Amino acid sequence: MFRKLLKPFARFFEMHARTHYRAERHSFALAAGIILAASVGGFIEIAPLFTIDETVEAAPDMRLYTPLEQAGRDIYIREGCYACHSQMIRALQDEVDRYGPYSLAVESQYDHPMLWGSKRTGPDLARVGEKYSDDWQMRHLVDPRALVPGSVMPQYAFLLDAELETASLPDRLAALRAVGVPYDDAQIVNAAIDARGQTLPDTDWAEGVAERYGEETNIRHFDGRPGELTEMDALVAYLQILGGLTDLPAEMQAARGD
Amino acid sequence: MMTRLTVAERQSAMFISGLVAVAGFAMAVAGHGDPMGAHGWITLLFAATLFFLAGEALYHDEPTEDRSAEYYDDPTKAGILISLAWAVIGMGMGVWVAAQLAWPDLRFDAAWSSFGRLRPVHTSGVIFGFGGNALIATSFHVMQRTSRARLAGHVSPWFVLLGFNLFCIIAASGYLMGVTQSKEYAEPEWYADLWLVVVWVVYFVLYVRTLARRNEPHIYVANWYYMAFILVVAILHIVNNLAVPASFGAAKSYSAFAGVQDAMTQWWYGHNAVAFFLTAGFLGMLYYYLPKRAERPIYSYRLSILSFWGIVFFYIWAGSHHLHYTALPQWAQTLGMTFSVMLLVPSWASAGNALMTLNGAWDKVRTDATLRFMMMAAVFYGLSTFEGSFMAVRAVNSLSHYTDWTVGHVHAGAMGWVALITFGSIYTVVPLLWRRETMYSWKLVEWHFWLALAGTVIYIFAMWNSGITQGLMWRTYTESGTLAYSFLETMLAMYPYYVARVIGGSLFLVGAILAAFNVVMTIRNVGYRAPQIDYPTASEAGEPAIPAAE
Numbered sequence A: 001m002f003r004k005l006l007k008p009f010a011r012f013f014e015m016h017a018r019t020h021y022r023a024e025r026h027s028f029a030l031a032a033g034i035i036l037a038a039s040v041g042g043f044i045e046i047a048p049l050f051t052i053d054e055t056v057e058a059a060p061d062m063r064l065y066t067p068l069e070q071a072g073r074d075i076y077i078r079e080g081c082y083a084c085h086s087q088m089i090r091a092l093q094d095e096v097d098r099y100g101p102y103s104l105a106v107e108s109q110y111d112h113p114m115l116w117g118s119k120r121t122g123p124d125l126a127r128v129g130e131k132y133s134d135d136w137q138m139r140h141l142v143d144p145r146a147l148v149p150g151s152v153m154p155q156y157a158f159l160l161d162a163e164l165e166t167a168s169l170p171d172r173l174a175a176l177r178a179v180g181v182p183y184d185d186a187q188i189v190n191a192a193i194d195a196r197g198q199t200l201p202d203t204d205w206a207e208g209v210a211e212r213y214g215e216e217t218n219i220r221h222f223d224g225r226p227g228e229l230t231e232m233d234a235l236v237a238y239l240q241i242l243g244g245l246t247d248l249p250a251e252m253q254a255a256r257g258d
Numbered sequence B: 001m002m003t004r005l006t007v008a009e010r011q012s013a014m015f016i017s018g019l020v021a022v023a024g025f026a027m028a029v030a031g032h033g034d035p036m037g038a039h040g041w042i043t044l045l046f047a048a049t050l051f052f053l054a055g056e057a058l059y060h061d062e063p064t065e066d067r068s069a070e071y072y073d074d075p076t077k078a079g080i081l082i083s084l085a086w087a088v089i090g091m092g093m094g095v096w097v098a099a100q101l102a103w104p105d106l107r108f109d110a111a112w113s114s115f116g117r118l119r120p121v122h123t124s125g126v127i128f129g130f131g132g133n134a135l136i137a138t139s140f141h142v143m144q145r146t147s148r149a150r151l152a153g154h155v156s157p158w159f160v161l162l163g164f165n166l167f168c169i170i171a172a173s174g175y176l177m178g179v180t181q182s183k184e185y186a187e188p189e190w191y192a193d194l195w196l197v198v199v200w201v202v203y204f205v206l207y208v209r210t211l212a213r214r215n216e217p218h219i220y221v222a223n224w225y226y227m228a229f230i231l232v233v234a235i236l237h238i239v240n241n242l243a244v245p246a247s248f249g250a251a252k253s254y255s256a257f258a259g260v261q262d263a264m265t266q267w268w269y270g271h272n273a274v275a276f277f278l279t280a281g282f283l284g285m286l287y288y289y290l291p292k293r294a295e296r297p298i299y300s301y302r303l304s305i306l307s308f309w310g311i312v313f314f315y316i317w318a319g320s321h322h323l324h325y326t327a328l329p330q331w332a333q334t335l336g337m338t339f340s341v342m343l344l345v346p347s348w349a350s351a352g353n354a355l356m357t358l359n360g361a362w363d364k365v366r367t368d369a370t371l372r373f374m375m376m377a378a379v380f381y382g383l384s385t386f387e388g389s390f391m392a393v394r395a396v397n398s399l400s401h402y403t404d405w406t407v408g409h410v411h412a413g414a415m416g417w418v419a420l421i422t423f424g425s426i427y428t429v430v431p432l433l434w435r436r437e438t439m440y441s442w443k444l445v446e447w448h449f450w451l452a453l454a455g456t457v458i459y460i461f462a463m464w465n466s467g468i469t470q471g472l473m474w475r476t477y478t479e480s481g482t483l484a485y486s487f488l489e490t491m492l493a494m495y496p497y498y499v500a501r502v503i504g505g506s507l508f509l510v511g512a513i514l515a516a517f518n519v520v521m522t523i524r525n526v527g528y529r530a531p532q533i534d535y536p537t538a539s540e541a542g543e544p545a546i547p548a549a550e
Helices: A002-023 A027-051 A067-078 A093-099 A134-142 A169-178 A185-189 A191-197 A204-213 A231-241 A248-255 B007-030 B035-056 B074-102 B115-147 B156-177 B190-212 B221-240 B259-294 B301-315 B318-323 B330-342 B344-357 B362-367 B369-391 B394-400 B404-433 B442-474 B487-492 B495-525
Strands: B243-245 B253-255
Touching: A002 A027, A002 B301, A027 B190, A027 B221, A027 B259, A027 B301, A027 B330, A067 A169, A067 A191, A067 A231, A093 B442, A134 A231, A169 A185, A169 A191, A169 B243, A169 B253, A185 A191, A185 A204, A191 A204, B007 B035, B007 B156, B035 B156, B035 B190, B074 B115, B074 B156, B074 B404, B074 B495, B115 B156, B115 B190, B115 B221, B115 B259, B115 B404, B156 B190, B190 B221, B190 B243, B221 B259, B221 B301, B259 B301, B259 B318, B259 B344, B259 B369, B259 B404, B301 B330, B301 B344, B318 B330, B330 B344, B330 B369, B330 B394, B344 B369, B362 B369, B369 B394, B369 B404, B369 B442, B394 B404, B394 B442, B404 B442, B404 B495, B442 B487, B442 B495
Parallel strands: none
Antiparallel strands: B243 B253
């Protein structure tokens, strides 16, 4: 039956096989064919994402990560949190009901790299910011099962004892600017001071942070221990800003009645 | 092994390893106080060891035999052994991280031992360490036999093999220190990525130069696949790893892409790592070792052509099926879904071609566990490609994505297809390479087969259950229209399946340990037997015979 079905194409197959039989004697013809065949799909799918304007929504209120939040993001990556937590709420009813408005492209516009994730061993974190208190986040990271019995999350108590390394923050912000995040010179030069300032409310340093990153910036003792700047401060500061970089998703989806 | 090289080759080996050692020292100095510094010392130690190994043999006698009269198999032998070592490490890590998900306290509170840091050690360990070394080793073996020509060079194969392993060591040790780009299957940082590019270019040049020496006008199908593997992995690796380091003295870098473009690039890479690393390369293995072992020619030349070009062309589009219902534009999602479904045609053409090749040799499948490994690999290849096309459909994906179903699917491919074809190929090639009569113990091969099969099946069923259960629980509503289960409840329901997964994975690991033991004992204890014809020749009289079933 198979043969009968393919019969109309027999001549094409015949020709194809013969051509191939000749072509496969040339390693460079083969190599060129492979590169060509393998390039088409990637080019057609990826290139337009950079050129079509609608791909990423316009969100004028979109803010940047502060140096402390960026440092927290780097710790999130270092510890591999993305292996178990996604940051991408899909446009499905149950996800919107569970986690909040579905994620927009603009929300990760400045995420180099994105942390959308591929597995939810733990819940999605795209909108976890301000859902729990700083204290809850800190205690949960120190001992997850004390707050959530049955959780399988690893403990991260050592973050409380690890002093945050800030000296490299200007370099890190500069590298981010090189790949397209619009940090200005003042933000880069003051990155190390601003990281500390964000945990010292009511000081001149804190005012500098508010001036450079906006009045709505969270300025608090994130790890509950004033005076020390720890990796816990950075990670909690990052978790608390997730979903809070722009109000656009909530506005858009409220307007549409979703 | 050094004495098989000429003095000039020993000198260039010393020169290259010396150069790498200096680069390692420079990294150690520049990266002082950063994990990059530790990587510098590791590189220095690795290269210095090779430097002294070559140096020690420098004044020994030159090889007197006519080297062009035989194949050069030393790098293949080393690659097979290294691959088996990585198999035990990588699968051992897999069992450990799986156990952590069932019993989180198995982490023992160290910073380096959390699930997040160990998981990439497992994935890179099995994909690159076990799979990559097996691919490099077998490609050296296959390209020489199918070209009837000796490898083009004596230092470059070692450079490729050992350079690749330096990359693997830097990757794995980096994850433990928290060095990662977070891109799945592309976690190593910028300096490791740059090094891999150098290694890969040498690999391609070596491959093409060996093909240029061939005594056979046609390039055999296996070589098309190995070539696609080398070429496309290079493209994927370079594009997805484009990044700007924060400084040249530290490991941290930031991807050139952000957000939605980064997601598309990452999954274009990620899915095609599956396509061109875990499929194309291993199909190269299948197309050589399966017909050899079955002593049957490949069933259909035309199906080979169809499936090869189908796989190369269709697979590249499929990556966006990882991003259904996300912020990726719908048109890109739809393209990914469409091509994923079409991909079933060339995939099944390959699997069918392999199974039809066994026609007339099914009695051997019954008695020869080695051939059965390869047969079962083809079956799992067919099953997991069907499952993959199915899961790429948007409606199915809405349930399966983010759950263990994906994990189960990956392991159906990785354990059932990749590992089984590799073990089958290793059992075929080891007696040939070391000129042994047979494997040390055919009973152990038989045991390994059933352990691997049982482990894979238990693993897959556990993940189907946990994934579908959790996916359904997430979307279950009460009658009043609220979500029925909290996230925690859906997670607690996973416990029995996570325990089952540990059991399945452990069985598979035991099988791999048996394989390593069996191979070592074969080399040490089994008697010598010269193969009939296994040397470069312009004559078409015959190809190397493979020992019949044990």
